Amino acid sequence: MQSTANYLWHTNDLLGQGATASVYKARNKKSGELVAVKVFNNASYLRPPEVQVREFEVLRKLSHQNIVKLFAVEETGGSRQKVLVMEYCSSGSLLSVLESPENAFGLPEDEFLVVLRCVVAGMNHLRENGIVHRDIKPGNIMRLVGDEGQSIYKLTDFGAARELDDDEKFISVYGTEEYLHPDMYERAVLRKPQQKTFGVTVDLWSIGVTLYHAATGSLPFTPFGGPRRNKEIMYRITTEKPAGAIAGTQRLENGPLEWSYTLPITCRLSVGLQNQLVPILANILEVEQAKCWGFDQFFAETSDILQRVVVHVFSLSQAVLHHVYIHAHNTIAIFLEAVYKQTSVAPQNQEYLFEGHLCVLEPSLSAQHITHTTASSPLTLFSMASETPKGLPFRDPALDIPKFVPKVDLQADYSTAKGVLGAGYQALRLAQTLLDGQEMMLRGLHWVGEVLQATCRRTLEVTRTALLFLGSSLGTERFTGVAGRPDTQELNGVADLRSRLRTLAEVLSRCAQNITETQTSLRSLSLELAKNRDQVHEDRSIQQIQCCLDKMYFIYTQFKKSRMRPGLGYNEEQIHKLDKVNFSHLAKRLLQVFQEERVQKYQAALVTHGKRMRMVHETRNHLRLVGCSVAACNTEAQGAQENLSKHAGASQGDEAAGL
Template sequence: MIASTANYLWCVDDVLGHGATASVFKARKKRTGEHVAVKVFNEVSYHRPLEVQMREFEMLRRLNHNNIVKLFAVEELASKQKVLIMEYCSGGNLLGLLEEPEHSFGLQELEFRTVLECVVNGMTHLRENGVVHRDIKPGNIMRQVAEDGRSIYKLTDFGAARALDDDEKFVSIYGTEEYLHPDMYERAVLHKPQHKTYGVCVDLWSIGVTFYHAATGSLPFIPFGGARRNKLVMFKITTEVPAAAISGVQRVEDGPIEWGYNLPHNCQLSQGLRVQLVPMLAAILEPDQGRCWVFDQFFSAATDILQRVTVYVFSLMQASAHVIYIHHYSTVSIFYEEVAAQTAVQVELQHYLFLGHDLLLEPSMKVVNFPPTSPSQPLILLSRGTETHTGLPHREPDTFPIPSKFDVVTDSHFSRVMVGVVHQYLRMVNALHQNREQLLQGYYSYMMKMRKECGDAILIIRMLNMRLKPCIDTEYRLHNQVKHTSDPPSSNDNNQKMRRIQDLLPVYDAGIRDFQNHLEHLHVELAKYFEGLALDKSRQRMKTLLEKIMAIHQQYRKDRLNGKLSYNDEQIHKFEKIQLSTHIRRVKGLYRVDCLQKYKDLLTSATTWSSILHNMQSRLEDFGHLSQGLMADLEMFEEHQNKVLDNILLQPNGAKQEAAEPSRDKDQMVLRMYHLKEEMEILVGELQCNNSIIERLGTPAPAALKPDLA
């Protein structure tokens, strides 16, 4: 059947949504074919007083914002009943998105932040216009899909909205019971007589429930049997929420309430975002209207979250990924503290690599000057201390026994739940794969850093040798030249120091070359893991299993709609259940045996690598401090020898002494020339070392995720 107004037409079967007072249809503009949404009110709604009917029209006319569904026109049906012509949103609503099995455990972080931003912006516009919505819920948040694929969320359904200042109250009841403030729930759902008034903060409660639902895929307050089956317990839970709690669940009938003070472990939001979000949820999920935040506090906290930039960090020794939410104007010192709060790696022990190179960060540097990071290209955090792996990135999801009895409704519900669970398994497999990739790339960068530092240490030893040999030779010649004098050029202590340095340098050289050999062995081992990662097909296999389970779920949905099945269809249904059970076992086996075991094997090797590299780094740092002391000693020896030579050349000689010792001046000149030659050789050697360092620094780091380490 086709319905129409003067400028729009629609099919009554093309329903976008139903509500208590109206239905929304997908329609087209007659002249252009442009899609719009038409809100048609039911008979009960049309019998309301005219001023009540016109309230939504007038409310939408005064609102104009990108995060609020636009009202294009108010038109009439042939019956003279008015309908709303509104903006069509191609992505449905947020509730529909959350009901997809893929989002059984909530939205991904980027999508959740988009919901947060759009709802906050839309609510800000409402508050600027003195409007309270009174029916905030995922079903009233529409989703528009932009040309670039990004979501834009828009508030809709202003049938319950009214103009209300912050200090005003109202007594009428609107809203959906799972999202109602408990004071309103008591009167609207339990029908208890009361004389309470309600302020604008009731919208904040609904927003808190909506955000929790979007973050986790479930409602925050759930009595045993469900909110609509156990209304008294639902009211008890929502009125007794302890301070700082954000959820309450009753697991068994008449059992205790399990209060939650954080988002569940299977939520897809990072710890960095949870730290920011949870205090805000706790403050607006406050049943006492007198203690609940006001809108200004909510907007301030939400805006603070949205204005923070994200810095992705992978803690190598802990094998853990982190997202740091921080203001762009914050300094590196504050960033270090935020990282320490999440990782427990102390500020003084933190060192960072990015794209295979050392990232030098000054404490006063601003975060806005950081290189852009992403989940696949994070900052690699190295700890100068000994760290241990933090554990697995996810906890394996709970599964339920497959229903033994034939029941199309129960089987359809079970298959839907399992589709959501397998989506979570797939996310975990992807996360394990990414963590393995980050571990390998991080340790490759760490090994390359150690290889460079070993090379630098070898160059320092070469330089020390080049400066030590002339010192020893000069000392020998000076000793022969002036051995008959009572003032030797150097003390025995200096001679012993030079000899000791001469003995120590080959030992250090051999130790560092041993480090280089260790690094080559580690590179070979690392290359094998890279090869194994490239050949790993676990993600593709998990996707295939998910597709098979989704196909069974689609068939079970059809069976549920059909109701009673024929004998043959019933047998097919039962055979599909056997296949479903087989697929679920394969999902668990694939995760545990292939993915999880490979990850644990890599962690075992990474523990060994970390110990070797940490020891190597400590020894090289010790050598660095020692080499500075040795270089200072050599400079002191050289300075002393130069003074002695100058004294010899400037020593006054009488005519008699010159006649008696004609060869002494010649010997002194030869000695000075030898010394000058040795200084020139040192200079040439230092230039060669510097050229070697420049060439090494000029060599670009490998950009590929799987470098050729062999």
């Protein structure tokens, strides 16, 4: 046990360790409150005095909800080592969140936005106080769970921080190599002599690498063998990176460098958010300080993202759910244009339904008039232009599953199990997304079918009314009287009009029959959709995948414990070997369920959806033509009836005059 005047901790409760200090979980001796204490070691006192006190001074100057609070500066009783008493964040760091197999391919969108909001707010407070952090990385961003279960992220570890204005420079080198600006990397890691000075933009580079890591689960710049095994190539990747590229990879030893201008397909962020984020990454992951954004532009662009609202749109023609990011003060016309950019459905071809009802969006109105949506209750977009649904693009998780080495290697076995488990969680998420997409296809088509049924009913009502009107007109006795007088001059005209009315009646009868047949076809489609929706609701593939994952996770935790040991006894080693076999079998079963129960069924559903969409488009166009025909017949019938009325009036006038 160690202590200061007011705090007590055990050296086993280590939270983190660096070159100059260790951080422990501690308690207040009087209240029992949990805190974190940073205890400086002997190496820290070899630094210049002004450097030793810099962290205390920086923390005392800062006060923000996204920066870890400093409670006190005390000393240990015996060695009189300096101790910083700080806020304790019980949920670890952003790095520990990303190290979880569940986040092997990055954070979910909602959590990423929380990270972005917190990091931007914390950094903004630093810049308002003229401080550069110089060691931004996921391990220095702590996580706290709020009273309502929400994540709160806080910047910590200000050992390298110093006061620096926007136009000031420094020459000392600090930081963690994977997140270092290339100019600092050149001197700190490669040990090359150079006279470069550094400014506040070094923090922007580190933020860019951190945000990419949070979005994808991987570092953006990765030489073959990893950043720490191939440092020269690491430096080449960061300095030779073309403008606009946000990642660089060397896949083969001594192989070429490959550049990426987009986030990987495995990223869990929506395309809508990626479109907003990628330009920011491209402009802060810029080596030349003259080309790199400053903090003012970074804060402006990130705030623009954070102030946007999300409208969820499920495109029936693509069978894909989209997240459309817009400002509440934008017009609906801007929203429609944003939908066009993501779906290629032109604004004039966009029709929307929400929860089964047509949703008319007036372009001149504010976007605030758009109904509130969620991922499970989106706007359904129906395109008036027919196209073949492509469905959700994704990478097969089987491609990202590593293989166990034959021999027992505790560290390698743990790493492999972690990689396989990460791919398994990705398969689970994809399976759920594919199942949800299948449900939305069926639900959206059902709603479109209901709208078409309503159109049928309205058109049929108009058609039957017109037929009754024609029947009444053709059966009027006074017209028969006129037609029966061979000396009447109007005889031929009346006969032509009556013939035309009979023809119109035949056309309308055929229209009524077409509409009735269409109704029958739509009812049949509705029954098929209901049957398919029942099948989707009865699907148990998600539960089967989850069951495999639960068993795999248990074995993974065993491997995680074992890797810390120097070795295993004979019996333990045999159990470990059996666990590897069982883990591999579970992974194989998981992928089999994913492929056969989800992917194949989804692909079959896409083909069927495409056929149904074509049928729906044909039905819609057919109803439009029938509706136009009915309207034209109705107009012509009214005109013919008016002419007949004139003839009848003339005939009655002649009879009254004794003609």
